[in-house]
Amino acid sequence: MCEQGQPSLFQTIKSIRYNRCPVCMATLMAPECRLNSDDERAVYALHNNDPHDSGYRRFLSRLTGPLEARVPTGSRGLDFGCGPGPALATMLEEAGMVMSLYDPYFYPDTTPLERQYDFVTCTEVVEHLHQPAQVFRQLDDLIKPGGWLGIMTCFQTEDSRFANWHYRRDPTHVVFYRQSTLQWLADQYRWTLEVPAKDVALFQKLKT
Numbered sequence: 151m152c153e154q155g156q157p158s159l160f161q162t163i164k165s166i167r168y169n170r171c172p173v174c175m176a177t178l179m180a181p182e183c184r185l186n187s188d189d190e191r192a193v194y195a196l197h198n199n200d201p202h203d204s205g206y207r208r209f210l211s212r213l214t215g216p217l218e219a220r221v222p223t224g225s226r227g228l229d230f231g232c233g234p235g236p237a238l239a240t241m242l243e244e245a246g247m248v249m250s251l252y253d254p255y256f257y258p259d260t261t262p263l264e265r266q267y268d269f270v271t272c273t274e275v276v277e278h279l280h281q282p283a284q285v286f287r288q289l290d291d292l293i294k295p296g297g298w299l300g301i302m303t304c305f306q307t308e309d310s311r312f313a314n315w316h317y318r319r320d321p322t323h324v325v326f327y328r329q330s331t332l333q334w335l336a337d338q339y340r341w342t343l344e345v346p347a348k349d350v351a352l353f354q355k356l357k358t
């Protein structure tokens with residue numbers, strides 16, 4: 151994740167090896183244990199991102215609520231890794247934001263990546279990243295000074311629960327972040343970090 155630590159074996163669960171980085175405390179599935187992109191895509195297509203599903207909207211509101219409280223109406227946002235049904239962008243548009251979409255599988259046009267935004271959202275994405283450090287650099291570039299980055303991912307907590315954790319069992323989840331991992335990231339980029347709700351990280355980039 152941080153490209154600074156030397157990850158070493160953390161746990162092996164049903165022949166899948168997970169490593170832990172001693173610097174940022176990220177837990178990473180060993181690269182040779184990961185799915186190929188065709189198999190990954192098949193799993194993603196099963197994710198339920200229906201914009202009309204009230205349970206899913208309630209789930210996403212843990213991020214959209216705090217974001218709307220900090221970002222003025224009319225701000226421009228990018229939903230990075232929006233998936234097949236852009237529920238989050240729909241909700242933010244309903245709140246008066248101007249949204250762009252990018253997803254390597256479902257919205258692969260990279261034109262939206264050529265500008266900067268008042269905020270970027272990234273929900274249920276960062277746990278899938280095979281090159282997380284590279285993507286966080288890209289996210290930093292996409293955000294204007296003073297802008298916001300909203301991330302949703304299940305934070306990894308007690309190590310004793312890792313093996314049976316539902317989040318760990320999704321074969322496309324390859325990186326797990328502790329809150330301290332997200333703080334490490336904030337310190338690295340000189341962002342501030344707030345955790346306004348469970349499993350929600352809201353970063354603000356410095357104004358200058």
Ligand SMILES: [Zn+2]
Pocket residue numbers: 151152153154155171172173174175176
């Ligand atoms: Zn690390």
